[in-house]
Amino acid sequence: MSDLLVVAHGKLQHGSARRSWARAELRLREVFGNRVEIRYTAGGGDAAHLARSALQSGADWLAAAGGDGTNHEVVNGFFDSGRNIRPSAALSFIPCGSGNDWARTLGIPMTAPEAVAALPNSALRRVDVGLVFFSSPGGSGGERVFLNVAEAGAGGVLVSRIEAGLALARSGIGYRLGTVAVALTCPRRNLKIAIDGAPAIDSGPALSLIVAGGRYFGAGMKCAPSACPDDGLFEVIVIGNFGNWELLRKIPRFFSGTYLSDPKVFHCSARTIEASSDDQVLLELDGELVGALPAGFRVLPGALSVRA
16 A cells, blocks of 8 residues: 555646646655555546545545645545544645645645645644535535635635636636625625524624635635634634625725724634525535535534644
8 A cells, every 4th residue: 555645636637737737746756656646536526535435445644636625525535424434544735726725724835846845744733624514405415524614605606606607717816806706796695693502693684604714715815814723613704794895995804814803794713603594595615515504514623634
């Protein structure tokens, strides 16, 4: 068995992504020799299946090579019904996507060759994982874990538009322009939110609910500047009913993470959150559209071992 199994997004085998990945792959071979194995995905869900199969076969060290969506799939390969199926196994991250927001929070080098070069000296730490129960398409229940950020509202609308080809593709500038466009056009929804088992409160018209374990989303926008991936807490943020002109004036504050003191923003730390709405409110996890509210969020403290 190899020392390191890399689960890599299939796009890295083609086009411009291939040219960049080739340097990282060469570095992997230089550092690990024949003790590294690379398996590529062929479609949606493959990364989770590859990770799950490797863990069941006794793998002790995996790396996700791709963006936040690949990270999301791979970490879901680690968990079954909220339980890590191989707690001793470690996960690393090789940023090759358009956002790479989870890597930013962990301080991982932002180019794949540099991230690979850092792997032999990477430190082992345990990080929190978010467990989410939600309404999936068709009305049935769904369950997933996430690492970085869950967002209900504007984020879900943006991801749905990207997936439908109605917004710019996933890229730094695409996310920023898409975020602004959605913020200006997305309907505000009333949310009912219960924090740590307290009675539910009505948010009033809200643009977005953010439940964060990491600090960034949308290719570097600092949505949760105080988030810590190993403190056993989510950062919970509700962005309220900003008018369009007000939003445009405050965009720099939203992107830089200096917006939490605004009176139209609610912010707290929590271990559990229950959120619902009388309207359809789309939900995305780590940039992947999964369903809609109602949803329940619970921190799994220190549930994943990472090398970063």
